[in-house]
Amino acid sequence: MSVHALLERFRLLRRHRLISLMPLAAIILLMPLLFPSAYYFRVAALVYIFAVASLGLNLLMGFAGQVSLGHAGFMGIGAYAVAIGPTHLGIPPLFSFVLGAMLSALVAFVVGRPILRLKGHYLAVATLGFGLLLAIVFANEANWTGGPDGMTVPGIVLHDWPLRGAATWYWISAFSFLVGAMLALNLIDSPTGRALRAIHDSEIAARVIGIDVAQKKLVIFVVSSVYASVAGSYFALINGFVTPDVSGFLRSIELVAMVVLGGMGSVVGSLVGSAVLVVLPQALTFLQEYEHMVLGLIVMGVMIFLRGGIVPSLAAALGGRHP
Amino acid sequence: MNVLSAERLTIAFGGVRAIDGVSFDVAPGIVFSIIGPNGAGKTTLFNLISGLCLPDDGRVRLCGEDVTALAPEQLARRGLSRTFQNLQIFARLTALENVMVGRHRHEATGIAADLLHLPAVGRQNRRTREAAAASLARVGLGDMAERPAGSLSYGALKRLEIARALASEPTVLLLDEPAAGCNPTETREIEDIIRSIVGDGVTVVLVEHDMRLVMNVSDRIHVLANGCTLAEGAAAEVRTNPAVIETYLGVHSAREAAGAVG
Numbered sequence: 300m301s302v303h304a305l306l307e308r309f310r311l312l313r314r315h316r317l318i319s320l321m322p323l324a325a326i327i328l329l330m331p332l333l334f335p336s337a338y339y340f341r342v343a344a345l346v347y348i349f350a351v352a353s354l355g356l357n358l359l360m361g362f363a364g365q366v367s368l369g370h371a372g373f374m375g376i377g378a379y380a381v382a383i384g385p386t387h388l389g390i391p392p393l394f395s396f397v398l399g400a401m402l403s404a405l406v407a408f409v410v411g412r413p414i415l416r417l418k419g420h421y422l423a424v425a426t427l428g429f430g431l432l433l434a435i436v437f438a439n440e441a442n443w444t445g446g447p448d449g450m451t452v453p454g455i456v457l458h459d460w461p462l463r464g465a466a467t468w469y470w471i472s473a474f475s476f477l478v479g480a481m482l483a484l485n486l487i488d489s490p491t492g493r494a495l496r497a498i499h500d501s502e503i504a505a506r507v508i509g510i511d512v513a514q515k516k517l518v519i520f521v522v523s524s525v526y527a528s529v530a531g532s533y534f535a536l537i538n539g540f541v542t543p544d545v546s547g548f549l550r551s552i553e554l555v556a557m558v559v560l561g562g563m564g565s566v567v568g569s570l571v572g573s574a575v576l577v578v579l580p581q582a583l584t585f586l587q588e589y590e591h592m593v594l595g596l597i598v599m600g601v602m603i604f605l606r607g608g609i610v611p612s613l614a615a616a617l618g619g620r621h622p
Numbered sequence: 623m624n625v626l627s628a629e630r631l632t633i634a635f636g637g638v639r640a641i642d643g644v645s646f647d648v649a650p651g652i653v654f655s656i657i658g659p660n661g662a663g664k665t666t667l668f669n670l671i672s673g674l675c676l677p678d679d680g681r682v683r684l685c686g687e688d689v690t691a692l693a694p695e696q697l698a699r700r701g702l703s704r705t706f707q708n709l710q711i712f713a714r715l716t717a718l719e720n721v722m723v724g725r726h727r728h729e730a731t732g733i734a735a736d737l738l739h740l741p742a743v744g745r746q747n748r749r750t751r752e753a754a755a756a757s758l759a760r761v762g763l764g765d766m767a768e769r770p771a772g773s774l775s776y777g778a779l780k781r782l783e784i785a786r787a788l789a790s791e792p793t794v795l796l797l798d799e800p801a802a803g804c805n806p807t808e809t810r811e812i813e814d815i816i817r818s819i820v821g822d823g824v825t826v827v828l829v830e831h832d833m834r835l836v837m838n839v840s841d842r843i844h845v846l847a848n849g850c851t852l853a854e855g856a857a858a859e860v861r862t863n864p865a866v867i868e869t870y871l872g873v874h875s876a877r878e879a880a881g882a883v884g
Contacts, residue, residue, distance in 0.1 A: 482737045489736035489743050490729035490750070497712045497723040504710035507672055508790050509698030509727035518733050564714075 320480060323567070327473040331466070340465035341537070342581055347472035348533045350573035351479050353557035354566060355526020358483055360555070361564030362492065363519045364499030365415065366423045369430025370554050373403045373524040375437055375546025377531030382452040382541045383443055392455040396532045403528035404521045411520040415513065430551045437543040449542030452535045468537045475533070479526060480566050486522075487566075495519055496564075527554075560601060562608025571609050575601075623686055625650045625825045626702075626794050631670055631680035640666045642849040643680070648794070648827060648842075653820055655828040655836045657860075658846035659869060664829040665707055667846070668796050671827075672704045673697045684794065699727050703787040704796035707829075709779050713772035717763055717782055720771050721754035724789030728753075757785040761815055777808040784815060794825045801832045809835055837861065845869070 334340055356370050380399025384390035390398065414425040438447050455462045462471065486492045494515050497505045502512050535541040544550065553576060561572025579597065583590045605612035626648040633641050641663045648654040656664050669675040671682050673694040681690045684700055692700075703724075712720050729750060731743050758764055761781040766774060771782060780800055787795055797816070801809040809832055816839050820826055830836050836843065836857075843860040845852040847869045853860055860866055 485739035485743075486737050488747065489739065490726060490731055490746065491733055491736040493715070493719055493723050494726055496715055496719075500712040500714055501710040503674070503694075504706070504712065504786075505723070506694040507674075507698055507704050507710075508724050508786065509695050510723070511695050522733070522737070 320477065320484070323480065323570075324477060327477065331469065337465040340469040342578060344465060344468040344472045344537055345534075346570070346574045346577045347469070347476045348530050348537065349554070349557060349577055350476050350570040351472065351533070352527045352530035353554050353561070353573050354476070354479050354483055354569040355523035355530075356554050357558045357561075357563065357565070357569045358486065358495075358526070359519050359523040360558050361562070361568075362487065362499060363495040363516060365516055365520070366419075366555070367426040367520075367523070368423050368548075368551050368555065369426035369428070369433070370523070370527050371531075371546045371548075371550030372430040372433035373407065373527035373546075374531030374534065374550060374554075375433050375543070376403045376406060377528030377533075378452075378535035378541045378545045379437060379444060380528070381455075381532045381535050382450050385453045386450065387443060392453055392536075393457070396455070396529075396536075399532055400525050400528045403524045407521045407524035408517065411517045415516045415520060427548070427551070430546060431548060434543050434546045434548070437546055444543070447543060449540055452539050452541055454539065455536060462536065465537075468533070472533055472537075475529065476570065479529075480570075483566050491515065491518065556598065559608060560598060562610040562612070565608065565610040565614075568608050568610035575609070623650075624648055624683070625685055626654075626671070626827065627681075627683040628667070628671065629681040629683070631667065631677050631682070633666065633670060633675060633677045633679075639849050641670065641677070644846065644849070644851050645680075646844050646851070646854060648825055650793075650825050651820060651823050652841035653816060653826045653828055653839045655830060655840040655843045656846060657830065657833075657836055657843060658852070661848075662846040663849040664846060665798060666849075668704060668798050668827075668829060672702060672796060698790060698792075701791070701793035702796070703790050703792035703794075705780075705783040705787050705798055705800060707798040707802060709776075709783060711771050711779050711782065713770070715771055716768050717771050717774060717778075718751070718754055718758060718767040720782055721757050721785045721789045722750050724757070724786035725750045725753055727790055754785075754789055757789045758782075760788070760818070761785040762811065777804050777811075780804060780808070780812065781815065784812075784819075788819065788824075792824060794827060795819060796827045796829075798829050799831060800828070801830055801835050813839055 330343060331340065352370065352374055356367060359365050359367055377399040380402060381392055381395050384395025384398060385392045410429055414422065417425050437444050444450060494505065494510045497510065498512055498515060505512055531545060534545060557572035557576050558569060560575055561570065562568025579594055580590065583593055586593055601609060624647040628644055628646050631641050631644045632639065644667060656667060658664055670677050673692050677690065681688055683689065684697065684702055689697055689700065712723060715723065729746055731746050735743050755767060758767055761784055763778060763781055763785065766778060771779065774782060784800060801812045804812060813835055816826055828840065840857050842854065843857055844854045845860060845866050852869055853863045853866050
């Protein structure tokens with residue numbers, strides 16, 4: 300094959316990448332036709348909210364190969380930003396939301412520098428500690444956060460339009476995921492994205508071709524923290540209430556499970572992983588005390604039979620590509 | 623001026639001097655080979671030069687500049703690249719993407735532009751892709767561009783690593799046993815590739831066990847034994863050096879060895 304023919308094929312692929320989000324947009328638009336009640340809108344909104352957070356984490360884990368067991372800490376920063384900003388500091392909610400994302404980025408930048416030097420299990424434990432630390436702060440600073448009982452979150456009003464109700468939040472969170480997915484796909488097919496994927500496979504090789512590994516890891520850690528922060532803010536806003544659980548250990552683990560279950564390195568996988576772990580507990584409530592046991596068994600079964608995660612495994616089985 | 627110099631490089635691991643006072647100068651545009659028996663310290667020497675290890679003593683100069691303490695990524699930006707004896711491939715990337723990553727030091731878009739896919743990123747990607755495709759074609763892997771690197775054969779991966787290193791447009795390229803594990807045909811291909819690299823003005827520093835390849839392509843040969851310099855000279859000089867023959871094959875077979883290596 301000539302070099303020229305090769306390049307032509309890659310141009311086609313790239314166009315393919317841009318249209319690959321069309322099915323997702325269609326699903327977002329058509330799904331509500333099947334929703335019999337506001338409850339369904341709420342569950343679907345939660346799916347997209349967690350999909351945003353797990354997509355950010357997937358950029359870190361699935362692409363750059365760096366684990367974080369404390370990512371819910373950034374959800375906590377986003378959640379408490381929209382709670383504390385308007386309540387205690389008189390900052391408008393929308394501005395608080397933006398400030399929360401910026402604060403998350405700043406915290407990720409400062410914390411990321413020392414801990415991203417660590418590898419594997421050591422990095423896992425360090426990020427775990429970071430998440431626990433934030434959860435403790437949120438639980439103990441009761442004057443600001445209401446302590447373990449949590450605090451109410453004032454709603455956002457855009458001009459005369461209050462962002463209230465499950466349907467509104469469905470559209471906001473779904474659209475946000477679409478934007479997040481777009482940015483993620485852009486990143487993957489860029490110099491930074493290629494460098495990150497290279498780091499995942501061989502840090503040494505990445506370094507000898509001139510990639511500043513520490514800096515790239517820090518960049519993606521900051522980006523992924525912003526995804527988590529945005530999701531945290533939405534989570535607080537849709538509930539109108541926030542407790543330290545939003546940044547707790549279980550949340551962090553849940554995010555990791557969503558990434559791995561859906562598929563590491565798969566944008567759609569983050570959505571699927573989030574859908575499974577948000578919808579399944581709701582769908583299994585009829586099992587009452589057996590709910591968690593069955594949920595655990597299903598997750599184990601998926602991991603055993605779809606080893607690479609749901610989306611990559613199914614895509615491989617069908618012989619197709621996936622975004 | 624020499625492109626690369628080692629000055630009395632010394633490093634010890636737990637009391638064992640892996641490299642002990644090794645010095646050499648590499649003139650521009652030549653193939654400079656480093657040979658020696660297993661454990662002589664060839665790969666350690668490469669690690670010192672490419673910034674993966676810090677020497678206990680001595681200096682490395684790249685185009686006159688003291689680069690002893692620089693990290694590999696800083697060296698790469700100054701034009702020093704290398705391959706690895708035990709492959710370091712980006713297995714999940716396609717062959718083309720592997721080589722595209724090799725162009726990283728020539729790519730200049732920031733994270734914001736990358737996230738938003740600004741037009742500059744599109745242009746950059748196109749340039750990188752074209753250059754990478756050319757590098758791939760040059761090592762004979764044009765047809766494999768879209769294959770995941772992890773699925774390529776060993777011989778192809780050896781060449782892929784060279785293409786990736788070349789894509790960064792180095793002034794000095796360190797090749798660590800490029801022909802190890804290759805069959806005679808593949809070795810001949812590697813030989814051709816080395817010649818074409820040098821033909822482009824790149825200086826090649828080669829560590830290799832395949833003596834035929836070394837003798838065929840080298841302008842100068844530096845012989846190591848037990849971490850020390852044993853000899854250095856043009857191929858013909860080294861080939862007939864009694865100390866070299868003795869180290870390689872033992873003193874009693876020196877006579878046969880002279881015939882065998884020759």
